[in-house]
Amino acid sequence: MNGKTLVLGVIGSDVHAVGNKILEIALKEAGFNVVNLGVLVSQKEFVEAAIETSADAVLVSSLYGHAEIDCRGLREAFVEAGLGDIILYIGGYLVVGNQPWEETKAKFEALGFDRVYPPNTLPEDFIPQLRADLGLEG
């Protein structure tokens, strides 16, 4: 255990459960304390779970294409709850269709996400960055 707590979930009306289960396993194996909210998670649930568990970072998944709509105001909700500078990641299929990645990335950074990951990101592709952002070495 590396002492860091992550909140994990699939936002909105999205039910894609497989990647979420795989992420939980991989992050646990990597030593994190993982609080997995599963699928169909509302903004409110993300914020509440982060408060309750004193999470160090929140990892939002969205596979089904509606993240643009579902994520509006999420950063603001954390700010309101006094967790304004919690680390926020998002990954998955963030828009409908295959849009230019740079535009999508910029769109979600503007929404307040610290890191934005493209489809098919493997655990080994982002865990090193997550560790760095959380101040864990190597």
Next chain:
Amino acid sequence: MNGKTLVLGVIGSDVHAVGNKILEIALKEAGFNVVNLGVLVSQKEFVEAAIETSADAVLVSSLYGHAEIDCRGLREAFVEAGLGDIILYIGGYLVVGNQPWEETKAKFEALGFDRVYPPNTLPEDFIPQLRADLGLEG
């Protein structure tokens, strides 16, 4: 029989025989007198056959991509033989690779072909034009 004689052949070092056999059958069925020289036909053989048979038109095939090289001087050879205005058609895969069709067409018209046909031309696609060019009705 419609009274018109056609010389048919695959030019150069090209051995694609299947389309040539199908063309022979289709043109005979359409009432032409067909003189089929088969594959691996030189310019000289085309000209000689046209003279010998008093052909009304010569249909050159080239499938293998070397038509650009093989057809240089063909119209001139007919001119020299006193058949300067014989109707000359070419069809098949005329260049190496899939090049813009308009360029290929222009290239072969410049070489003296009256009609230039793209790959996968079916007999029914060009026989009406051939009949028209030979002054046969309908």
Next chain:
Amino acid sequence: MAEQLSSTKLDWDVLQEERQAVLASWETGNEVDLEEAVQFHHELPPEKNFARKLTQAKNAGLTLAQPRAGVADLRSHVELLRYLSTEGEADLLPTTIDSYTRQNRYEEAQRGLDESRKEGRSLLNGFPAVNHGVANCRILIEELDLPLQVRHGTPDARLLAEITLAAGFTAFEGGGISYNIPYAKNVPLEESIRAWQYVDRLVGYYAEHGVIINREPFGPLTGTLVAPCISHSVAVIEAVLAAKQGVKSLTLGYGQCGNLIQDVAAVQTLPVLAQEYLEREGITDVELTTVFHQWMGGFPNDEPRAFGVISLGGVTAALSKATKVIVKTPHEALGIPTKEANAAGIRATKQLLNMLRDQVFPECSQLKEEREIILTETRQILDKTLELGEGDFALGAVRAFQAGVIDVPFAPSVYNAGRTMPARDNNGAVRFLNWGSLPFSKEIQEFHKAKLAERARYEERTPGFQFVIDDIYAIGKGMLVGRPR
């Protein structure tokens, strides 16, 4: 919905109060006029009837190709579907519903629809049919020349069914289990099963008035290592439940697992099992057809590789003589496909369906064995389900899921036990590393153990969860069996 759940046919008159409430739940509900709808269906040209086209294909031994597709805006949706029929050469058309509608969140769907129109691109992952309403949906039926089906993932699809069937759709996908367990987290099975009895009863009403509407339980479930016995059990239960409400045309589905023999055996056994359990209930007047889904799990990013996966599905569909095949696209791993990519997937598939239309997978001992396994496993699950339900499949289904007697891998629902662990054997067939509470006989248990032990020996590692993880990524990485890296 207070009474004890049972599979008995709902009383149409009693249902009217509930219908009024359903229709009142969104403004477009008031466009539904059943009598006029029946009239409209009767006037539809017969070529536009989905059930009829399936029956013809079945009788001719042909496999039809159907894409998935849906965008927010009506005109764009018509154009998309027209493109798939002319350029894609689809035989049957879909209308895929967006995910807000699937969760009955019509306000959010409306927001997505409005913004999509403003931005000139679809912000929704499907067509919000409820928001569009009956009159608008009818434009689809009128402007398109092929039969249309509603495809979605809605635990409570009562309003969606009212509206789309009144509009003239002649096929409706889903079921009380298959559109709950993979598509919801907190919806009790009693509720979704009861909501789908309503849908089936509505379809039964149409049938009573001479209009045959095709129903299709969603075969692939979570699309990820779902062994045939699991999806077959759900399909048979939903078939019986639907037939009991008066449904006359049923298409049973199965999602490709990837081992050719297992897949062919699965398609072949599906109607056999349904027939068997329908007959036990005394039902013999239902027309059964089958649908094969091209691989429903994670795809390779690379388009040529995706064409390979799609093609293997096309080959399997054709050789197993499924009545239709649901087609994936070369963009599957990239996002919702462009219309061109969608059409490309259909055309690659149709090339194979046509080239193999006169060929059948040959009968052989391995195929027979695989069929026996599937038949035995499914019967063990279904018989236990009936026992738990005191002879009733509706009640039985609820209790079977509670007990883990039916258990769908990777399902998001809290009403699913999630205790099984599926993995591929050494030939790529999906087996169980751990069968949780599936009521398997000793013999079947030994079979699975032996199969996975064989793989473990070959790979020189102990059987375990790493098999599952490797198998989930495998096709995306260009393999079938997730061999150690």
Next chain:
Amino acid sequence: MAEQLSSTKLDWDVLQEERQAVLASWETGNEVDLEEAVQFHHELPPEKNFARKLTQAKNAGLTLAQPRAGVADLRSHVELLRYLSTEGEADLLPTTIDSYTRQNRYEEAQRGLDESRKEGRSLLNGFPAVNHGVANCRILIEELDLPLQVRHGTPDARLLAEITLAAGFTAFEGGGISYNIPYAKNVPLEESIRAWQYVDRLVGYYAEHGVIINREPFGPLTGTLVAPCISHSVAVIEAVLAAKQGVKSLTLGYGQCGNLIQDVAAVQTLPVLAQEYLEREGITDVELTTVFHQWMGGFPNDEPRAFGVISLGGVTAALSKATKVIVKTPHEALGIPTKEANAAGIRATKQLLNMLRDQVFPECSQLKEEREIILTETRQILDKTLELGEGDFALGAVRAFQAGVIDVPFAPSVYNAGRTMPARDNNGAVRFLNWGSLPFSKEIQEFHKAKLAERARYEERTPGFQFVIDDIYAIGKGMLVGRPR
């Protein structure tokens, strides 16, 4: 080449005079130094040996993927092949030779090469290896990490073999029949067979010096409705002829016909027959492998449909466990493919080879019957050939072609009888409407008659040449059997 043709091993010493003449026929011939070449081969890393990689694949039960590719300019050719190995994930590399070189027209090839360089695009349909010469060809071997084969269509390939083998190529396609009958009009079989005995003897010389070079008779012949018995007969004869000159590694080829069972049966019977006739000659030390060619006839224009055709070939190759598969591209009907299209064809194929690597086509009665048919037909042809040749396959082949005992459909050669008429049966397998002078028993004749009568009944038309025409266009139009329009 005056003596009577026979399959006896050529005397190396006697051959030297001929070798000098061959090497003198184009200026690059003087670059050949056999001793140095043997030395070079010995120093090559073993992974670059074609025969070795095939043997490993065969032992592991894997199918390797190999494209076709060749452009005029050396640097461009290196880049093309490198791209196919890195982006295409090819397992084995080709060097396809241009059509002038195939007809020994080195001057025209030179012109094409010069102009290609000037225009910056290839005006030749392949790589003119003779014009490039030994030192230049060696750059290919040195710069590329995979084994390389020469693929062409040359009736007299003596100089091409001298130069490319000296350069370090470890595989060489072709044979005295398979590179004459489909690739020439006026070359007598005696001549081409004798020229290929030279090539095989040269390969034998390398073998005597510890260098194993793979030889591959060209299986598909004209690629158009060639029934297995025809191509198998040619393959076996060329195998025996090659082995008699000392060839130790042989890959026997077959071009996909499209009926899965017939195709699997064909791949399975090919090494059985070769083994049988090699053993009759007392030869037991040849390593036999197989190559399956994805459909060699006319392709659909549409790329997704072409992917479908390619994929069916990939499926068949994998399920039949051919040692390698020669891959087509989605540009097949458009012209020589871009490197991207070529790589796409390989990747689609590899997805299927990988997904099916642990699966085999199951043994079953239809497969067994089809194998029996192929075995019986081929033996009837080969035994008659041996009889005509007074026990010698070289002489026998010449006489068999004269008599139409072997007869390749649609072949351009005047030395081919051209009296057979192949057509698909009702399941798409290639049969004979007219077997010309193929020495078929009454039983086999009846079999073909019955098969085509069955199709005729189904199509409600009389069996005839229209079957053949419709079948030739069928795959291009998205079908396998050319049904009446």
